[in-house]
Structures are given as structure tokens and as C-alpha cells.
Amino acid sequence: MKILNLGFLAHADAGKTTTVERLLYLAGETRSLGSVDAGSAKTDWLSVERERGISVKSASARLSVGEVTINIVDTPGHAEFVGEVERALSVLDAAVNSRVGGGGRTGSDGAILVGGKVA
Numbered sequence: 001m002k003i004l005n006l007g008f009l010a011h012a013d014a015g016k017t018t019t020v021e022r023l024l025y026l027a028g029e030t031r032s033l034g035s036v037d038a039g040s041a042k043t044d045w046l047s048v049e050r051e052r053g054i055s056v057k058s059a060s061a062r063l064s065v066g067e068v069t070i071n072i073v074d075t076p077g078h079a080e081f082v083g084e085v086e087r088a089l090s091v092l093d094a095a096v097n098s099r100v101g102g103g104g105r106t107g108s109d110g111a112i113l114v115g116g117k118v119a
Contacts, residue, residue, distance in 0.1 A: 002068045007092040009085060012077035014098045017041050017055055020074045027063040043074040056081055058088040 008016040021034040021041050034041040039050035043059035055076040063070050073092060075085045089095075 005071045005093045007073040007095040009095050010098040029063045058084045
């Protein structure tokens with residue numbers, strides 16, 4: 001069996017956790033679709049995350065597609081938690097970077113990740 005460690009990286013409110021929840025649901029790993037707004041997202045398990053509707057810690061979830069096991073790492077998007085993102089980078093094989101263009105620039109737009117470090 002092949003294993004892929006896949007991270008979701010982006011600025012706050014870009015939809016990382018929502019995307020992860022949808023992938024888990026569509027892959028049959030969860031029985032119901034989790035929601036950030038409803039406080040039922042699998043990867044937002046801390047009480048502060050559920051109350052505030054933001055990711056504070058990186059969280060992992062697993063799904064299988066054929067012969068491949070995908071370990072998904074959902075990372076925080078707020079600049080205050082960039083240390084969580086940096087720690088997650090060390091275990092990733094690949095990353096998905098989603099961007100929401102309509103809202104203008106955010107405080108973390110200028111950060112460039114180079115070799116697992118913010119440059």
C-alpha cells in the first residue's frame with residue numbers, strides 16, 4: 001500500500017477545513033459532512049477551534065483511495081499559528097494551497113515557504 005502525506009495550506013478563511021471535511025465525507029470516512037460553522041468539523045477538535053470557527057492546531061485525518069492511503073494534514077491559516085504550519089511541513093509529501101482572490105490581501109499573503117521555513 002502506498003502512503004501520501006498531503007497538507008492543506010492557505011490563509012485564514014480560504015476553506016481548508018471545509019475542503020478536508022468534504023474529502024472525508026466523499027471518501028466514506030465520515031457518515032456526515034462536518035461543518036466549521038456548526039462546530040462539527042472532524043479536524044477542528046479543540047473547544048477553542050469549535051467556539052471561534054478557526055483552526056489553531058494542525059490536525060490529521062486519513063482516507064483511502066484504491067491502494068493509496070492519504071494522510072491529510074489540515075493546517076491553521078492565521079499568521080499567529082504559523083509555527084503549527086512549519087511543523088506540519090516536515091512530514092508532507094505534497095501540499096494543496098488554496099487561495100480566495102475576492103477578499104483582497106491578508107496579513108499572511110507575503111509569506112513564502114522555502115524548504116519548510118517561512119522566508
